[in-house]
Amino acid sequence: MMRLETERLTIVPVDHQLVERLSPEYYEIHGFIKSYLDKLQEDESLLGWGVWFVIEKESGRIVGDLGFKGKPVDHTVEIGYGIIPSAQGQGYATEAAHKLIEWSLSTKLVSRVIAECLEDNIASIHVLEKLGFEETGAKDKMLKWKWRDR
Numbered sequence: 682m683m684r685l686e687t688e689r690l691t692i693v694p695v696d697h698q699l700v701e702r703l704s705p706e707y708y709e710i711h712g713f714i715k716s717y718l719d720k721l722q723e724d725e726s727l728l729g730w731g732v733w734f735v736i737e738k739e740s741g742r743i744v745g746d747l748g749f750k751g752k753p754v755d756h757t758v759e760i761g762y763g764i765i766p767s768a769q770g771q772g773y774a775t776e777a778a779h780k781l782i783e784w785s786l787s788t789k790l791v792s793r794v795i796a797e798c799l800e801d802n803i804a805s806i807h808v809l810e811k812l813g814f815e816e817t818g819a820k821d822k823m824l825k826w827k828w829r830d831r
Contacts, residue, residue, distance in 0.1 A: 683729060685780045689739070692777050695732040695746070696721065708734070708743040717748075727752065729784075735777045737768065744768035747777050749785070757793040758785055762808070774808045782812070782828065794828035 685692040693699065697718055700710060717731040732748040747762035760781065762774045785791040796814060798805035800822050814826040 685733075685784055687776050687780050689737065690744075690773060690777055690780075691736040691738055692733050692747075692780055693736065694729050695734055695748075696728060699734070703743075714746065729788075730758070733777075733781060735762075735764065735773060737773075744773055745777070747774070747781060749781075753785075753790045755793075756791055757795060758791050759795045759797070761796065762805075769804065774805075775811045778808065778812055796826040796828070797823045798826070800824050 683694050695714060695717065700714070700718065703710070714732050717727070721727045721731060730749045730752040732746050734743045735745040735747060736742065737744045743765075745762065745764035745768065747760065749758040749760055751758070760778060762778050764774050782794050785794065794814075795817075796809055798809065800819060806824070809826050812828065814828050816824055817827045818825045
């Protein structure tokens with residue numbers, strides 16, 4: 682099984698087997714995860730280019746999810762992330778996103794990572810800035826970002 686490790690986190694790609702083993706109260710499976718699982722069923726090569734669970738090593742609990750909005754197109758992927766409220770403010774989004782960006786670049790299929798967030802999402806803006814993203818514009822209350830290799 683594919684998995685990424687950081688000092689505090691284990692990051693695993695979401696698939697049907699993993700979700701089937703979760704009890705509903707353990708982690709909420711949002712609509713975008715269900716949609717991704719439907720697409721994954723049709724195209725197994727999406728694994729890794731969709732949703733990943735962020736698991737806190739110390740407790741073994743899922744503290745969030747992150748991933749890409751599809752396979753690379755023109756060597757570009759869009760990253761997104763979310764951490765449950767009780768685990769926010771601990772640097773998990775930054776730690777997990779950094780590792781996932783590293784992984785994507787290591788595949789040699791990606792050379793550009795983009796992101797977007799609501800213009801009033803201060804926490805997400807801080808994560809993107811810490812990761813080395815630069816703002817490239819705004820549209821419909823969404824800020825657009827591009828990762829720059831340091």
